Amino acid sequence: MRLLLLEDDEILGEGLRDWLRAEGHVVDWCRTLGATEAQRGEPHDALVVDWNLPDGSGLDWLRARRRRGDTTPAVIITARDRLDERVLGLDSGGDDYLVKPFAPEELAARLRAVTRRAAAGSASRLRWGDLEIDLAAHAATVGGRAVELTAREWAVLEALVLRAGRVVGKPDLEKLVLGFEAELASNAIEVHVSALRRKLGRALIETVRGLGYRVPAP
Amino acid sequence: MNGPLPSIRSRLGGALLLWSLLGSTAIAVAVTLAARHEVDELLDETLGSAAVALAALLPAVTDAPAVAPPPLAAVGAPADGPGFAWQLVADDGRLLLRSAAAPDRPWRATPQAGFAVVGTWRVLGVTLGAPDPAGGGASAGAGRTLYVAQTLVERSEARAEVTLAALLGTFAVALLGLLALRGAVRSELEPLQTWSARLATSEPENAASLAPPTRAELVPMHRALSALTLRLEQRVARERAWSAHAAHALRTPLAGIDAQLAVAGREAPPELRPRLERARAAAARLRSVVDALIGLFRSEGELQRGRHELAALVQRLPVAGLEVEVDPDDSDGTIEADADLLSAALANLLDNATRHGARRVRLRRLGPHRLRIDDDGPGVDPARREAMQRALDEQELDAPHEQARTGLGLMLADRVARAHGGRVVLPVVTAGFAVDLQLAPERADAI
Numbered sequence: 001m002r003l004l005l006l007e008d009d010e011i012l013g014e015g016l017r018d019w020l021r022a023e024g025h026v027v028d029w030c031r032t033l034g035a036t037e038a039q040r041g042e043p044h045d046a047l048v049v050d051w052n053l054p055d056g057s058g059l060d061w062l063r064a065r066r067r068r069g070d071t072t073p074a075v076i077i078t079a080r081d082r083l084d085e086r087v088l089g090l091d092s093g094g095d096d097y098l099v100k101p102f103a104p105e106e107l108a109a110r111l112r113a114v115t116r117r118a119a120a121g122s123a124s125r126l127r128w129g130d131l132e133i134d135l136a137a138h139a140a141t142v143g144g145r146a147v148e149l150t151a152r153e154w155a156v157l158e159a160l161v162l163r164a165g166r167v168v169g170k171p172d173l174e175k176l177v178l179g180f181e182a183e184l185a186s187n188a189i190e191v192h193v194s195a196l197r198r199k200l201g202r203a204l205i206e207t208v209r210g211l212g213y214r215v216p217a218p
Numbered sequence: 219m220n221g222p223l224p225s226i227r228s229r230l231g232g233a234l235l236l237w238s239l240l241g242s243t244a245i246a247v248a249v250t251l252a253a254r255h256e257v258d259e260l261l262d263e264t265l266g267s268a269a270v271a272l273a274a275l276l277p278a279v280t281d282a283p284a285v286a287p288p289p290l291a292a293v294g295a296p297a298d299g300p301g302f303a304w305q306l307v308a309d310d311g312r313l314l315l316r317s318a319a320a321p322d323r324p325w326r327a328t329p330q331a332g333f334a335v336v337g338t339w340r341v342l343g344v345t346l347g348a349p350d351p352a353g354g355g356a357s358a359g360a361g362r363t364l365y366v367a368q369t370l371v372e373r374s375e376a377r378a379e380v381t382l383a384a385l386l387g388t389f390a391v392a393l394l395g396l397l398a399l400r401g402a403v404r405s406e407l408e409p410l411q412t413w414s415a416r417l418a419t420s421e422p423e424n425a426a427s428l429a430p431p432t433r434a435e436l437v438p439m440h441r442a443l444s445a446l447t448l449r450l451e452q453r454v455a456r457e458r459a460w461s462a463h464a465a466h467a468l469r470t471p472l473a474g475i476d477a478q479l480a481v482a483g484r485e486a487p488p489e490l491r492p493r494l495e496r497a498r499a500a501a502a503r504l505r506s507v508v509d510a511l512i513g514l515f516r517s518e519g520e521l522q523r524g525r526h527e528l529a530a531l532v533q534r535l536p537v538a539g540l541e542v543e544v545d546p547d548d549s550d551g552t553i554e555a556d557a558d559l560l561s562a563a564l565a566n567l568l569d570n571a572t573r574h575g576a577r578r579v580r581l582r583r584l585g586p587h588r589l590r591i592d593d594d595g596p597g598v599d600p601a602r603r604e605a606m607q608r609a610l611d612e613q614e615l616d617a618p619h620e621q622a623r624t625g626l627g628l629m630l631a632d633r634v635a636r637a638h639g640g641r642v643v644l645p646v647v648t649a650g651f652a653v654d655l656q657l658a659p660e661r662a663d664a665i
Contacts, residue, residue, distance in 0.1 A: 009470045009471070009473075009474055010474075011471065011474030011475070011477075011478060012470055012471070012473050012474035012477055013474075014477075014478070015474055015476075015477025015478040015480065015481050016477050018477075018481040019477055019480055019481050019484070022481065022484055022485075077473075079466045079467075079469035079470055080466075081512070081558070082558065083522060083557060083558055099469075100469040100470050100472070100473040101469050101470075101472035101473035101475075101476055101501075101505045101508070102473055102476075103476055103477075103480065103502075104476070104477045104480045104481070105480065
């Protein structure tokens with residue numbers, strides 16, 4: 001997944017970024033609301049938003065995105081834990097609310113949950129015939145047989161599965177998989193898609209000529 | 219403070235008694251002196267009147283020697299009483315006539331007019347033929363002197379009676395006044411006691427809750443107490459806000475520490491991982507302490523009561539390494555409390571159970587406001603349990619004896635219970651450790 005992490009605390013932001021990267025996600029880490037301007041229009045699978053930021057409120061920022069029609073799943077991370085604050089956080093557009101201090105494992109699990117809900121309901125296991133993909137476990141099986149995928153291949157597969165039924169353009173897919181600043185050979189996505197077709201079967205990932213790729217709804 | 223403080227009532231009572239005695243004595247002395255003077259005046263006037271009357275009755279008395287005076291009835295003179303006597307003396311000093319009670323020698327060697335004390339007599343001499351003391355014309359038998367006298371004993375008796383009456387009257391009035399004043403002091407001090415009792419039940423951090431004064435003299439005290447309470451209120455609010463802010467400020471760095479340790483644990487060589495895991499466990503413990511502190515500050519704030527599913531509440535709590543069972547036979551399953559506070563209390567009690575070696579915890583609802591938590595840990599000995607209960611009852615967060623220290627978790631649970639109007643009771647159990655979390659005044663949950 002490509003994630004936008006909005007957290008001003010250096011130690012926490014760096015720790016979360018590294019943990020989520022190690023989980024196979026692409027993380028764009030911004031320390032201020034101003035820094036998110038550079039991310040405008042970038043496709044993200046989920047947002048991790050701190051409430052209090054040096055230049056404003058993360059909730060206001062999220063509310064503004066929701067007003068613009070943005071439905072990217074968002075997890076609010078904050079030290080505020082009162083009931084009314086949790087309610088406000090969720091009413092402001094948060095899909096989940098995590099009170100600091102929390103373990104990065106929990107944040108990762110909640111991100112998986114909110115993106116799953118946004119994509120294809122709450123099930124973490126999705127089936128296409130004899131192909132089964134477990135988003136929580138980062139595992140894929142064909143006919144009950146486990147398939148080994150590289151981190152990049154998994155990232156491409158996850159980006160498409162989370163948008164199942166929709167066409168994902170190649171540039172968007174590159175950004176989702178490689179991040180904002182990534183540089184990649186122009187055919188890297190084709191190489192990963194080809195490897196996925198070889199390992200999982202040709203039927204899963206369709207090529208929509210001139211537009212991009214699509215995984216059918218499970 | 220050493221010894222009992224002096225009492226306003228007894229001091230005022232003592233002062234009133236002293237001043238009553240002094241006042242009544244002064245009044246009695248003044249009345250006595252005045253009365254004696256008046257009695258003397260009255261008796262002297264009586265002597266004067268008697269002399270005038272007697273002088274009018276004695277014109278026929280001859281100038282003969284009066285060694286054996288004729289009977290008074292014969293000359294028509296008045297009979298003397300036990301305290302009254304008279305003498306008629308010639309101008310050469312010879313005694314012409316006297317009453318029976320009078321001495322047989324003239325009171326004065328040479329006849330003299332006017333008052334004098336002679337022996338045991340008060341004597342008035344009147345020169346006959348001279349203008350009488352009452353202002354009348356010249357009397358018969360001019361040149362002779364008539365003495366009329368009264369015994370001093372008679373006067374003393376009269377004075378004593380007057381003095382005694384004055385003293386008794388004055389002291390009686392003083393005594394009645396003293397009793398009345400003491401009663402008045404008592405009744406005026408009563409509002410002070412009532413006010414003090416009402417002050418004792420006022421909230422210490424709420425100036426508005428101070429009982430209004432009932433006497434003008436209490437207004438300055440009320441004003442001073444209000445100002446003091448206001449300052450206390452502001453100070454407590456500042457300290458509470460600061461503490462809460464500090465506790466909140468710790469949360470982000472704690473999350474950062476945990477995230478960094480988690481990443482380090484993943485990247486570190488296998489031999490370092492156990493050490494990093496222990497560091498993470500310590501960070502987790504620190505996290506629960508911070509949560510407890512925040513809960514502690516919050517327990518003194520405003521409650522947000524509501525009815526909550528106990529099982530759902532427990533599901534959200536961190537219970538790693540602990541099997542938590544919510545009574546499955548409880549058909550209601552709801553508890554009425556502030557969800558945040560109850561969660562904080564339960565999280566700390568469960569954390570305590572884990573740290574003290576429990577593997578299993580059972581939660582039972584004993585009513586809508588009462589919860590019993592039993593664990594299967596080693597428990598504590600009866601003496602320690604009693605000491606801990608005492609520390610909780612006396613709100614002794616930092617008990618001087620290790621034995622009585624309850625730990626932050628149990629104290630937090632107690633604060634939460636108290637914030638709900640209840641308390642924490644540590645029941646006697648045969649195995650493990652038990653906590654009775656009462657979230658309302660005792661009578662509210664009678665079962």
